[in-house]
Amino acid sequence: MLNKILETKKEEISRLVLPEEGQFTKRSFYDALKNPNRHIGLIAEVKKASPSKGLIKENFHPVEIALAYEKGGADCLSVLTDVQYFQGANDYLTAVKNAVNIPILRKDFIIDELQIEEARRIGADAILLIGEALEAERLKELYDDAHSKNLDVLVEVHDIETLERVLKVFTPKLLGVNNRNLKTFETNIHQLKEIAQLIPKDTLLVGESGIYTKEDLDTVKSYGASAVLVGESLMRKENQTEAIKELYGEIVNG
Numbered sequence: 001m002l003n004k005i006l007e008t009k010k011e012e013i014s015r016l017v018l019p020e021e022g023q024f025t026k027r028s029f030y031d032a033l034k035n036p037n038r039h040i041g042l043i044a045e046v047k048k049a050s051p052s053k054g055l056i057k058e059n060f061h062p063v064e065i066a067l068a069y070e071k072g073g074a075d076c077l078s079v080l081t082d083v084q085y086f087q088g089a090n091d092y093l094t095a096v097k098n099a100v101n102i103p104i105l106r107k108d109f110i111i112d113e114l115q116i117e118e119a120r121r122i123g124a125d126a127i128l129l130i131g132e133a134l135e136a137e138r139l140k141e142l143y144d145d146a147h148s149k150n151l152d153v154l155v156e157v158h159d160i161e162t163l164e165r166v167l168k169v170f171t172p173k174l175l176g177v178n179n180r181n182l183k184t185f186e187t188n189i190h191q192l193k194e195i196a197q198l199i200p201k202d203t204l205l206v207g208e209s210g211i212y213t214k215e216d217l218d219t220v221k222s223y224g225a226s227a228v229l230v231g232e233s234l235m236r237k238e239n240q241t242e243a244i245k246e247l248y249g250e251i252v253n254g
């Protein structure tokens with residue numbers, strides 16, 4: 001699946017026309033996760049659909065969801081911008097950026113500098129780079145390019161092999177472990193356990209995907225994560241502010 005998505009991205013890049021510059025207040029994604037509102041930081045994801053789950057949210061209103069997440073005390077947001085596989089949009093990100101005061105990650109499959117410039121212009125504060133998508137040297141180039149444009153970077157890996165490949169070339173400040181295998185779409189939150197032991201001390205660790213309950217949150221924290229990235233389980237609830245409080249065990253069953 002990942003390979004298919006990357007083929008689509010190459011094609012999109014070949015006809016990409018950069019949008020006009022917007023006026024945005026840049027917010028530090030890294031600092032927000034370094035000083036989270038709760039015992040474990042939260043990146044709440046604005047996610048309409050995914051290739052593995054299909055449509056997740058009917059009557060999808062990205063700005064309302066983002067405001068509800070912010071009200072619930074999310075530290076950062078992630079907004080899917082991939083159109084073809086996740087039914088996301090650049091416009092969703094821009095609209096959300098204009099509505100909230102917390103930093104925003106552009107969630108997409110970034111393999112080229114043009115997409116980083118695009119991310120900046122549509123109002124992103126940070127981008128995602130996927131370890132399994134590129135050679136480590138190329139990841140490092142994109143990582144440096146993003147920082148030169150004042151964007152933070154969440155580098156995501158799924159397995160130890162990828163992490164070791166990356167760490168030979170550079171040490172990301174923010175490292176996500178995706179519990180979902182992007183080739184098979186299976187999730188396993190214990191994926192983090194072994195990988196966490198190899199993470200350099202100053203790197204902030206984010207547990208991503210497949211987090212549904214307070215128990216999952218506590219498990220991921222016990223493995224060493226400083227923050228989590230949660231999409232589906234929050235999106236499926238009626239009220240995203242309450243969904244966050246439930247996830248953190250602040251209210252029981254809404």
Ligand SMILES: O=P(O)(O)OC[C@@H](O)[C@@H](O)c1c[nH]c2ccccc12
Nearest residue numbers: 178208209210211229230231232233
């Ligand atoms: O909906 P979930 O299982 O809570 O997962 C959120 C997020 O981690 C997931 O959307 C994700 C992680 N890495 C990605 C890369 C591309 C697209 C999506 C993702």
